[in-house]
Amino acid sequence: MSFFESLLILLAAAVLLLQAARRLTIPYPTMxxxxxxxxxxxxxxxxISIEPHTALALFIAPxxxxxxxxxxxxxxxxxxxxxxxxxxxxxxxxxxxVAWLGVTLAxxxxxxxxxxxxxxxxxxxxxxxxxxxxxxMPRGSVAVLKGESLLxxxxxxxxxxxxxxxxxxGQIDGALGLRLTLAAPGGIVLGxxxxxxxxxxxxxxxxxxxxxxxxxxxxxxxxxxxERIGLSPVLCLVAFAMxxxxxxxxxTPPRTRIHxxxxxxxAVFVLNVLAFLLMGFQARTIVTAMDPGRLRDAATFAGAxxxxxxxxxxxxxxxxxxxxxxxxxxxxxxKPSSLRHGVLVGWCGMRGLVTLATAFALPxxxxxxDLIVLxxxxxxxxxxxxxxxxxxxxxxxxxxDGENGLEDELARARADLAAAALAVLAHKTGPATxxxxxxxxxxxxxxARDCPPLEARRAVGLKALRRQRExxxxxxxxxxxxxxxxxxxxxxxxxxxxSISREDERQIEEG
Numbered sequence: 001m002s003f004f005e006s007l008l009i010l011l012a013a014a015v016l017l018l019q020a021a022r023r024l025t026i027p028y029p030t031m032x033x034x035x036x037x038x039x040x041x042x043x044x045x046x047x048i049s050i051e052p053h054t055a056l057a058l059f060i061a062p063x064x065x066x067x068x069x070x071x072x073x074x075x076x077x078x079x080x081x082x083x084x085x086x087x088x089x090x091x092x093x094x095x096x097x098v099a100w101l102g103v104t105l106a107x108x109x110x111x112x113x114x115x116x117x118x119x120x121x122x123x124x125x126x127x128x129x130x131x132x133x134x135x136x137m138p139r140g141s142v143a144v145l146k147g148e149s150l151l152x153x154x155x156x157x158x159x160x161x162x163x164x165x166x167x168x169x170g171q172i173d174g175a176l177g178l179r180l181t182l183a184a185p186g187g188i189v190l191g192x193x194x195x196x197x198x199x200x201x202x203x204x205x206x207x208x209x210x211x212x213x214x215x216x217x218x219x220x221x222x223x224x225x226x227e228r229i230g231l232s233p234v235l236c237l238v239a240f241a242m243x244x245x246x247x248x249x250x251x252t253p254p255r256t257r258i259h260x261x262x263x264x265x266x267a268v269f270v271l272n273v274l275a276f277l278l279m280g281f282q283a284r285t286i287v288t289a290m291d292p293g294r295l296r297d298a299a300t301f302a303g304a305x306x307x308x309x310x311x312x313x314x315x316x317x318x319x320x321x322x323x324x325x326x327x328x329x330x331x332x333x334x335k336p337s338s339l340r341h342g343v344l345v346g347w348c349g350m351r352g353l354v355t356l357a358t359a360f361a362l363p364x365x366x367x368x369x370d371l372i373v374l375x376x377x378x379x380x381x382x383x384x385x386x387x388x389x390x391x392x393x394x395x396x397x398x399x400x401d402g403e404n405g406l407e408d409e410l411a412r413a414r415a416d417l418a419a420a421a422l423a424v425l426a427h428k429t430g431p432a433t434x435x436x437x438x439x440x441x442x443x444x445x446x447x448a449r450d451c452p453p454l455e456a457r458r459a460v461g462l463k464a465l466r467r468q469r470e471x472x473x474x475x476x477x478x479x480x481x482x483x484x485x486x487x488x489x490x491x492x493x494x495x496x497x498x499s500i501s502r503e504d505e506r507q508i509e510e511g
Contacts, residue, residue: 006046007274013039014273029276029352030388033381036280048281052361053227059275059353060153061223061237062216066268068150068241069248075143076242081332082144085320086345087151090313094121095159097312098305106301111167112367118160119359119372120309120379122152124352138400140334141341145348153354154234158183160358167366179230187232191239194222198244199251207256212263275353279380282356286374298371302378309379310349310387317346340398347394350387351380418443461500468493 014032021031039045076083095117102113123145158180165176198218205211219237226236248257290298321342324330331337337345359376362369395401421440425433472489475481481489 003048006048009046010039010048010274010277014277017277018273025392027388027391029272029350030384032273032276033280033384036277037283037381038280039277040281040284045281045284047284048278049285052357055275055353055357055360056233057220057223057227059271060357061219061233062264062268062271064150064234064237065219065241066264067146068238069245071143071146071150071242073242073246075147078333079144079147081330082320082324082334082337083147083151085330086144086148086317088155089320090148090316091121091152091155092159093316094309094312095156097308101301101304101308105304106368106371108371109167109367111163112372114163115160115167115362115366116305116372116375118156118163119376120305120351120355121159122156122351122354123149123349123383124153124354137344137395138341140337141345141348141400144345150238151235154184154187154232156354157234157358158232164362164366168363183230183232184235187226187235188239190226190229190231191222191236191241192243194218194225194236195240195243198240199247207253211256212260215260215264216267276384279353279356279377282360282377286370286377289370290374294370295374298374299378301371302375305375306379306382309383310347313349314343314346318342321345340400344394344398344400347387348391350383352384355380414443458500462497465493465497 013035017031017035018028020026021028024031095114098117098120099110099113102108102116103110106113108116161183162176162180169176202211202214205214218240222237222240223233226233252260287295318339320330321337321339325336355376359373362372366372418440422437425437425440469490472481472486472493476486
C-alpha cells in the first residue's frame with residue numbers, strides 16, 4: 001500500500017471518528033489518539049513513522065501561529081504572573097519530580113532523567129486548543145490555558161537541550177550556556193523582526209491565493225530559521241504571530257481576512273487530526289521494540305510518572321491559586337480565582353505531539369531510550385484519554401459551564417462601536433448619512449437590549465432571506481442572472497444571514 005493510499009484511508013477513518021466524537025461529546029484528540037492505537041495494532045495496518053524535527057515544524061508551527069495570532073499582547077501583560085507560574089514554574093516542578101522518579105525508580109543518569117522530565121512536563125498547544133475548543137469552559141480559565149500552551153514548550157525544549165547536552169558532553173560549556181541563555185530573548189527579538197519583514201513582503205501578495213500560501217511558508221520558515229540558528233522556535237513564532245496580529249486588523253482587507261481565517265482554520269484542523277491519529281500509530285513501534293518483562297517494568301514506571309505529573313500540576317496550581325488570592329502581587333490586576341477554577345486549570349494537563357516528537361528525537365545511543373519513549377507515549381495517551389474525556393463532566397460538576405460572559409462583553413463592545421460610528425455622523429446630513437445612522441442606532445439599541453427579542457427579529461429576517469434565495473434561484477433558472485452575478489448575490493445573502501445569526505451558529509462545528 002502506497003503512502004498516499006495509507007493517508008487516504010487514515011483521513012477516511014478520521015472522518016468517521018470525528019462524527020463519533022461529536023455525537024459522544026468526546027474531544028476529538030482523545031478519540032483519534034485512542035483509535036490510532038487500535039488501528040496500528042490491526043494486522044496488516046500500514047507502518048507510518050514520524051520524523052521528529054519534521055513533525056514539530058509541520059504540526060506545531062501552524063497551531064502555534066494560529067493560537068498566538070488570536071492571543072493579544074494585552075492579555076500577556078495582564079496575565080503574565082499566572083502564565084509564568086504555569087509555563088515556567090509548573091514545567092520546572094513537573095520536570096524535577098519526574099527526573100527524581102527516573103533516578104530513584106528506573107536508575108536513569110541524572111541528565112537522562114532531566115531529559116525525560118523536560119519531554120513529559122509541558123501540556124501541548126495543539127492538544128489544549130483542540131480540546132478547549134470542544135468544551136464549554138469559563139473564558140478566564142481558557143485564556144490562561146491557551147497562554148500557557150503557547151509558552152511552556154519553550155521552557156521544556158530549553159531544558160531538554162541542556163539535559164541532552166549534559167548527557168553527551170558531561171558538562172555544559174560556556175558556548176552552550178550562552179546559546180541557551182540567548183535562546184529565549186533572541187527568539188522573541190527574531191520573531192518581531194521577521195514579522196516586520198513579513199508585513200512588508202505580504203503587501204505585494206495581499207488579496208491573492210498566493211498570499212495564503214505565503215502565510216504558511218512564512219510560518220514554517222520562521223520555525224526553521226529560529227531552529228537553525230539555535231534560538232527558541234516556539235517563542236520566535238509566538239512573537240511573530242502576535243506582532244503581525246497587532247496591526248493586521250487595520251491593514252488587512254475584510255475579504256482577505258475572511259478567506260485567510262477560513263483557510264487557516266481548515267488547515268490547522270486537518271494537521272491536528274493527522275497529528276493525533278499518527279500519535280496513536282506509534283504504539284506498534286514502541287511496544288514491539290521491548291521484550292515482555294521489560295515492557296511490564298516500563299509500564300509500571302510510566303504509570304508512576306503519569307500520577308506524578310497529574311499530582312504535581314494540581315498541587316502547584318492550587319497552591320498558587322490560594323497564594324494569589326491572599327497576595328495581590330501574585331495576581332496583579334486580575335480578579336482572585338476561585339478554588340473551582342484552580343481545580344479545572346490543574347486538571348487541564350493534556351500532553352501531545354511535542355512530548356512524543358521530542359522523545360523520538362533522542363539519539364539511538366541515549367541511555368534507556370526505549371523506556372523514555374514508552375513513558376512519553378503513555379503520558380500522551382493517558383492525559384489525552386483520561387483528562388480529555390473527563391474535562392467536560394468536570395466543568396459541569398464544578399458548575400462552571402455557565403460562566404461564559406461572552407454575551408455581556410459583546411453587548412458592551414457593540415454599544416461602544418455603535419457610539420463611535422454615530423459620533424462620526426453627528427454633524428453630517430443627507431440620505432446616505434441617515435441610512436447609516438439608522439443602522440448604527442439599531443445596533444446600539446440591540447446592544448442595550450432596547451429592541452424586539454433577538455429570536456423574533458431573526459425569524460422575520462431568515463424568512464425574508466429565504467424568499468430572496470428562492471427568487472435568486474428562479475432568476476438563474478430563467479437565465480435572467482448570469483453565473484458571476486449569481487455568485488456575488490449569493491455571497492451577499494450569505495453574509496447577511498451570518499450577520500443575524502447567533503454567535504454559536506457562526507462557528508463551523510468540528511467533526
